[in-house]
Amino acid sequence: MATVALKDVSKVFPDGTLAVDNVNLDVNDGEFMVLLGPSGCGKSTVLRMVAGLEDPTSGAVMLDGEYANDLPPRDRGIAMVFQDFALYPHMTVGDNIGFPLKLAGVEPSPRDERVANVASALGIGDVLGRRPSQLSGGQRQRVAMGRAIVRRPGLFLMDEPLSNLDSGLRAELRAEISALTRELGVTTIYVTHDQAEALTMADRVAIMRKGVLQDVGTPTQVYGRPATLYVAAFLGSPRMNLLEASVYVHLDRYVALNLGEQxxxxxxxxxxxxxxxxxxxxxxxxxxxxxALTPVPPDAPGDVLQGRIRYLEHHGHESLAFLDVGATAVVVDEMSGPVGGPGAGARSLRRGLGQVVQRLTGRAAEQVESATGGGSRTSVLGDPGRHHRRPAELAVRLAPYPAVSSGQQLAVSVRMDAVHFFDERGDRIDVGWR
Ligand SMILES: Nc1ncnc2c1ncn2[C@@H]1O[C@H](COP(=O)(O)OP(=O)(O)O)[C@@H](O)[C@H]1O
Ligand SMILES: [Mg+2]
Known part of the structure; x- marks a missing residue:
């Protein structure tokens, strides 16, 4: 029904804000693409450029393979749902959903039939006669969705449509939205800052940070082989344990990764x-x-780390132990100051490194740069001898309410094939691109 392609798309707002930085992205016909990233990273701006509500400063928006930068929004075959949707308060649910059809001149009888179909698919078939004020938040969001989709758009754009709902309702609606868009086969771009939402709903996820696209792939790909340190840190709960390691090659034996004390x-x-x-x-x-970490007896053979439990967190279905293993943590600040994406220019990279270095070392990136000679040697790893270092707390999954307590020793076996490696700039070290 519709494909979308962004070619080298950038957006600089009049006040100089670089909101979107040279983004390239292809969305396939019928695909459910999730744009994921922290608040302010440029997700809505991307979506608004696809919708035609915002002009790219440079680059091309292609719809169905055609250059669409100059195409007015109404000619793009797009429906959009926002977080702050507004329903017409004086109209019934049925009239709200049917309004776009009425504007398009669809006769009452086919109109009612389509409204009824959409409403029943969204589970609001029995409240068509009510007014918006007589609905729950979840029902109102369903009405907004119904109104957007009733015209059978080729492309469905949703900007954090569930953020205002409570968590139970969010989970329920997220299943319904994926089911509905897949059933209709409509190409969808869905914006969220919630990584769990992204991983559960998406065919593919595009992860953004500070206007830069970091990684694109299926949930399994981006979770299992994150392209950058940032993506690794952003996806998953608990967060991925990120430890600083120095590499030492023993030609006759192995490559050693020294994590501090182990x-x-x-x-x-x-x-x-x-x-x-x-x-x-x-x-x-x-x-x-x-x-990748499994508790084992203290004298177990293989790749084992020994640690002392600093504290425990009980989550009902599981408990987490946080271990002090004598290593140094690398802290990636998700909100700002990231590492660049694969292939991101040195400019974006240097601009982005500030917060990472700052969190790790307690100093601004510029200071670290000048201390280390600056330029391309800027590292997420700081300078060991001179900076504040944060001890790692290695998150380990345990059975619910385990018979251990903080202060106790715990040994964990490390599944080496599930370990990720990133270089000092935050790019994945790998044998090849996925
Ligand atoms: N009209 C605007 N004028 C200036 N800056 C803007 C405008 N709209 C958004 N921005 C800025 O662009 C960046 C990206 O914004 P946005 O796309 O809304 O991010 P997200 O949707 O990921 O939260 C932010 O720094 C935001 O403050
Ligand atoms: Mg937004």
Whole structure:
């Protein structure tokens, strides 16, 4: 029904804000694409440019393969739902949903039939006679959705449509929205800052930070092989454990990753060992999700880290232990100051590194740059001898209410094949692009 392509699209607002920075993105016919990122990263601006409500400063918006920058919004075959939707308070639910059809000159009888179909698909078939004030928040959002989709748009744009709802209702509606858009086969771009929402709803997720596209892929791809440190840190709960490691190559044995007081080892028959070996004598970031860590007896063989439980968090269905393993954490600030995306220019990169370095070292990036000679050597890893360092608290999943308590020792086995490596700039170290 519709495809969307953004080609080198940037948006600079009149006040100089660079809201979208050279974004390239293809959305396939019938695909459910989620734009994910923290508040202010440029998601709405991207969506508004697709809708024609905002002009790109440079680059092209292509709809169905045609250059669409000059196409007025009403000719784009698009329906849009916002977080702050407004219904007509004096109209019934049925009239609200049917209003776009009425404007389009559709006769009452086919109109009522289409309204009834959409309403029943959205589970509001029995409240068509009510007014918006007589509905719950979730029902009102369904009406807004129904009104948008009743014209059978080729492209459905949704900008954080569920953010104002409570969490139970959000989960319910998110399942309904994916089911409905897939049933209709309508191409959808869905904006959210909620990573759980993105991972559960999307065919593919596009992750943005400070106007820069960081990674695009299926939920499995972006979660399982995040392209950058930022994506790794942003997806998943609990957060991925990110530890600073220095690399030391033992030619006859393995590549050692020294994590402070303990080490992990990549044997040469691990396909990633050669790429990591390039960083001999340097520091990299080692990422481990909680699911890569399993509690084991203290004398267990293999890749094991020993730690002391600093504290426990009970979540009902599971408990989390946070271990002090004598390593240093790399802290990625999600709200601002990221690392650049793969291929992002040095300009974006340097601009982005500020907060990461600041959080890690307690100093601004410029100071670190001048201290380290500046330029391309700017690192997310700071300078070990001179800066404040934050001890890592390694998140480990345990059964609910485990028979351990804080202060106790715990050994965890590390699934080395599930460990991620990132270079000092925050790019994934890998044997090849996915
Ligand atoms: N009309 C505008 N004028 C100036 N700056 C804007 C305007 N609209 C958005 N911005 C800025 O552009 C950036 C991206 O905004 P937005 O696309 O709304 O982000 P998101 O939807 O991801 O929260 C933010 O820094 C925001 O303040
Ligand atoms: Mg927004």
């Amino acid at each position: 080490s992990l080892y990549l044997p040469w028959d691990d396909i990633r060992s050669r790429s990591v070996a390039h960083y001999h004598g340097e520091r990299i970031v080692v990422g481990m999700r909680a699911e």
